[in-house]
Amino acid sequence: MNASLARCSDAELAALALAGQQSAYGELMRRHREAVFRVARGHVGDATEALDITQETFISAFTALARYDGTRPFRLWIARIAVNKCRDWARRRAVRRFFTFARPIEEATAVADNLPTPEEAVGSQAELAHIHAAIASLPGNLKDVLVLRTLEGVSQAEAAQILGISEKAVETRLYRARNKLAEGLRDGAADRV
Template sequence: MTGDGAHGESDPQLVASALAGRQAAYAALMARHREAVFRLARHHTGDEGEALDVTQEAFIAAFASLAKFDAARPFRAWIMRIAVNKCRDWARRRTVRRLFRMARPLEDAFDVADQGLDPEAEAISRRELARVSAAVAALPANLKDPLILCRLEGMSMAEAADVLGLTEKAVETRIYRARQKLSEMLEG
């Protein structure tokens, strides 16, 4: 995924071309990595719309910082680190929004219609997937990030450690703890 793609250029070559003003080169980088960034964001947010926003923010930030990219390191790890940071920004904003919603007068809270889906309309497997996705999204970021990168995105522990700025052992430990916490959440 980081090597040859539709344009036959490596990620570092595409970055150099984009920095030289070739818009198509940056579009090729986006096309090559947007699915992985979107999946990461969707697992973090639990919502496709929010994930699209986070994905867009990540690529905008990456484009703005493209000159800082180190061609000796994988582009995918670099963009995923930016995406993780954008997911954390999103989580902080969500916490602030929740505090403001909680501050509304109680009678306003009853005006909100239930947006939940009819349980009969969804298959059991779909509900279970949504339940697991929600549990993953509810994990603390320090546990969620390594789990998403390694188990859902297929990164090695070394790659995830690089993205998160941790040791491989710390990634391994956090994945173990994330699994324990998920088990507790899903059984409870």
């Protein structure tokens, strides 16, 4: 890591990257990749898919870097891109699922999800997987707010800015998301007993 780049603000790094300094891209990614991954993981519930979404987010962000407004926080800008990439992923997944179910049953085994069931996992890994799955199963508008506020710790105002909704809508959706998540976890626990 370049010590001089570490002292730069995100806006300065964006300007350096646009001016052709490749290491500035690396520093921006180093600063924000964990947060982007957490947003993606919260949305999709799968670490491998979250890594793919994280890569797509940075590719899109760096491609659109000239449109970044340096007076605004970079983390909010890239979080918005990550949320959009997660929504794209969910739409693609819905289309894949539709076509998977449209195939003859003997062909469907080739595209079936072969991931282990929660019962096959042990201890805290099974519980963590259950929580990620419960979060991933929430409706998109509730999941967005829950991931940003709870997992990423952004403020209510920042979440409203990222999602393009009012702060009151953030508060309402967070309340609903928490209730639905608690209900889903309760139901899931009863199913596993």
